[in-house]
Amino acid sequence: MEYELVHEIQNLCRNNQMRDVFFEEVTCGDPVEYLRQRLRGRCLELTAEPGPGGSVTVFATVDGLIEKFIFTPI
Numbered sequence: 001m002e003y004e005l006v007h008e009i010q011n012l013c014r015n016n017q018m019r020d021v022f023f024e025e026v027t028c029g030d031p032v033e034y035l036r037q038r039l040r041g042r043c044l045e046l047t048a049e050p051g052p053g054g055s056v057t058v059f060a061t062v063d064g065l066i067e068k069f070i071f072t073p074i
Contacts, residue, residue, distance in 0.1 A: 002027050003071040010066040031056045031071040 002025060009020040028034035032048050035058055045061040051070075058069040 001029065002074040003031065004074055006068075006070040006072075008068040008070075010068075025074065026071075031058055031069070035060060035069060 005024050005026050007022040007024070011019055026034065032046055035046060036044070039060070039062055043061075043063050046058055048056055048058045051057055054073045056071045058071070060067045060069065
C-alpha cells in the first residue's frame, strides 16, 4: 500500500517549540514493521494508533528522542 509519511521529531531544547517535519511517500504492507526495519539497530519503543480512513499514527522513542510518524493512504 502507498502512504504519505509525515515524520515529526520533537525538539527537546527548552523554549523552542519548533519540530523537524519531513514528508515522503512510502510503499509498505505494515507501517509498524516498516519502521522497525527502517530504525533497526537503534534503541526503539513503538506504539501505534489507527486513525480515520486507514491512517496510522506511530509514536516512537528512538534512542531517547520522541518521534511521530503519520502514515496516510494515498
